[in-house]
Amino acid sequence: MSVRTFQRGVFLPHYKEFSESEPISTISLPPEVIIPLQQHIGAPNQALVAAGDKVKAGQKIGESGAFVSAPVHASVDGTVTAVEPRPTFTGASVECVVIAVDREQQEPQWPEQDHAALTKEEIKAAIKEAGIVGMGGAAFPTHVKLSPPSPIDTIVINACECEPFLTCDHRMMLERTSDLVEGAKLIARVVEAENIVFGVEINKPDAIEALEKRIAGENNISVVRLEVKYPQGSEKQLIKAALDREVPPGKLPLEVGVVVQNVATAVAVYEACRFNKPLIERVLTYTGDAAAKPGNLRVRLGTPISHVLKERGGIKGAPPAEDGEIPMPPHLVGKVIMGGPMTGWAQSHLNSPIVKGTSGILLFTPSMVAKTAHTDCVRCGKCVDHCPMFLYPNYIGLYAEKGSFDRAAEWGAMDCFECGICVYVCPANRPIVQFVRQTKREIAAARAAKAK
Numbered sequence: 001m002s003v004r005t006f007q008r009g010v011f012l013p014h015y016k017e018f019s020e021s022e023p024i025s026t027i028s029l030p031p032e033v034i035i036p037l038q039q040h041i042g043a044p045n046q047a048l049v050a051a052g053d054k055v056k057a058g059q060k061i062g063e064s065g066a067f068v069s070a071p072v073h074a075s076v077d078g079t080v081t082a083v084e085p086r087p088t089f090t091g092a093s094v095e096c097v098v099i100a101v102d103r104e105q106q107e108p109q110w111p112e113q114d115h116a117a118l119t120k121e122e123i124k125a126a127i128k129e130a131g132i133v134g135m136g137g138a139a140f141p142t143h144v145k146l147s148p149p150s151p152i153d154t155i156v157i158n159a160c161e162c163e164p165f166l167t168c169d170h171r172m173m174l175e176r177t178s179d180l181v182e183g184a185k186l187i188a189r190v191v192e193a194e195n196i197v198f199g200v201e202i203n204k205p206d207a208i209e210a211l212e213k214r215i216a217g218e219n220n221i222s223v224v225r226l227e228v229k230y231p232q233g234s235e236k237q238l239i240k241a242a243l244d245r246e247v248p249p250g251k252l253p254l255e256v257g258v259v260v261q262n263v264a265t266a267v268a269v270y271e272a273c274r275f276n277k278p279l280i281e282r283v284l285t286y287t288g289d290a291a292a293k294p295g296n297l298r299v300r301l302g303t304p305i306s307h308v309l310k311e312r313g314g315i316k317g318a319p320p321a322e323d324g325e326i327p328m329p330p331h332l333v334g335k336v337i338m339g340g341p342m343t344g345w346a347q348s349h350l351n352s353p354i355v356k357g358t359s360g361i362l363l364f365t366p367s368m369v370a371k372t373a374h375t376d377c378v379r380c381g382k383c384v385d386h387c388p389m390f391l392y393p394n395y396i397g398l399y400a401e402k403g404s405f406d407r408a409a410e411w412g413a414m415d416c417f418e419c420g421i422c423v424y425v426c427p428a429n430r431p432i433v434q435f436v437r438q439t440k441r442e443i444a445a446a447r448a449a450k451a452k
């Protein structure tokens, strides 16, 4: 069996052993959920509820009239206590619907329907109504991605899970194999794609076996084995590796007839079409060398990180939580990250809510975290050698650091997909991804000001 890959990238330690054997388990409901009205790329939602309103799990509570947007739903039965800005995982405050959770509620029931009988318009409408976005972290509305202006011949399911530590997609492939394949077929029907390809890294042989068993006898569905290399799961690198097609710089996969969706998104599509179930929960990986009890967890959206920590025993070696406060001794925990270790966001507090794009919560000991301050670029060229987008991260960093954001953009900051490889290989600890994010914010603000 051939194993495929892309040019450049890096080989990282996996650290998946903390949680890869842990079956998906469900976290209890917290006392309060905090649901950001904007969890997607696109137009912000307006709240459909106000303080004092009673809501039911699955009820739509935020919507926008724009096409590029995704509604949000109550993830629990409860009472709205506030609609107000709250800090989220990026550090920015976002308008949120805060719901006090009704302690007596039952697991919501969803009426089953024949998803195979839905037309492509009905599938797309169900996806939009369910508020589904790319759950690998990009959070782009899925119904928009499934409205390409040109023909699509192949759906690639990103089943790489190439970031170290994360294992939730792996568990979904093992435990939800059939739902995943059905979701992929629904996605293919929307865009009338003939082929479905699952791209899986070879460090998940049990997932490859489960998928191949499930698709045996199915026409035009295949599994492609991929080398274990980061960032194998980013769209352009995945398409190159799986299909040997090059997406031109600045262009999207649809230019080469491809749509990429990740595992969790495909399962959410199945649930939306089979059960009319909105996106009110997700599976994430809770892990890291400082986590007392790593696992793969089904969590209602809006659940604060602190509740997950409490449920899983907090920090390894720390005393138990008292009065709701989780001890975070600095000698035992150096960093909390929401997302993967390469692309996630460091958290300055534990109140950030889980959102649609949250693939992981990582707790690291101080020894796992580089604390050294960054220095000037030593011009070693390692970042250039490894950048999978063939950019010059050194120049992006140099110009952004000086506040020359236009020059940073000229060197490709807007094409950077923030994989974090340049930071990982840099001997000077240059925070290039932070420079890229700052450049993107500044350029977007300048464009918005110009458009007024």
Ligand code: SF4
Pocket: 386, 387, 388, 389, 390, 391, 392, 393, 415, 416, 417, 418, 419, 420, 421, 422, 423, 432, 433, 436
């Ligand atoms: S410049 Fe961007 S795409 Fe290139 S290695 Fe750095 S983070 Fe990744």
Ligand code: SF4
Pocket: 376, 377, 378, 379, 380, 381, 382, 383, 384, 393, 394, 397, 422, 425, 426, 427, 428, 429, 430
């Ligand atoms: S890896 Fe770091 S030190 Fe080396 S060229 Fe890139 S930015 Fe400069």
